[in-house]
Amino acid sequence: MSVNDLASALENADLIFDRRTLEREIARMAVTIRNDYAGSRPVYLTIMHGGMPFASQLAMELGERGLDLEFDYLHATRYRGATTGADLVWKHRPATQLRGRRVLLADDILDEGHTLNGIREWCREQGAAEVRIAALAVKAHGRCVEGLHADYVGVEVPDRYVFGYGMDFHEQGRNLPAIYALK
Structure with missing residues (x-):
């Protein structure tokens, strides 16, 4: 088996949060977000x-609680190799105008936060009135970009390689309905 084989990774991983727990935490987050955005229609950037x-799961929970969202998405990445630097590379920018709008960023994990910080700053440069972050998971360590935090957090995960529920193991396993951590 390959070192990057998903089946091998699952055999050498601990189940950190199962689907039921994650869905319960997402529903809990939705109540707080709905209350915070009452009377407005935020731009919801996946x-x-x-x-x-x-x-997707959070959006459905918010809709069930009566909060309408304006959907858009973005795709940005940051390469950490010495030859490419640490610049944010955009694969897709949102088409929705952000000027004067309340923006809610939805992401799978807040780890160190370099990419998420760059995205937040870009939204501010576009004139967003407010930018908040909803993260399914936040990694438990002290290495996050200074001043960056998730406004809405589902679960806290250990400072280990985690995957599942959006997080990948070498571009695999994003659709696993649970969060795992390598041993």
Whole structure:
């Protein structure tokens, strides 16, 4: 088997949060978000690819609670290799005008936050009145970009390689209905 084989990874991983727990935490988040956005229609930006499973579930929970959203998405990445630097590389920018709007970013995980911080700053540069972050998972460590935090958090995961529910293991396993951590 390959070192990057998903089946091998699952054999060498701990189940951190099952689907039922994640769905319960997403529903809990939705109540707070709905209350915070009452009377407004935020721009709901899904961060691709990892944010898609979480953002979809959260959007349905918000709709069930009566909060309408204006949907759009973005796809940005940051390469950390010495030859490419640490610049944000955009694969798709939202088409929705952000000027004067309340923006809610939905992503799978807040780890160190370099990419998410770059996205937040770009939204502010576009004139967003407010930018908040909803993250399914936040990694438990002290290495996050200074001043960056998730406004809405589903679960806290250990400082290990985590995958599932949007997070990948070498571009695999994003659609696993649970969160796992390598041992």
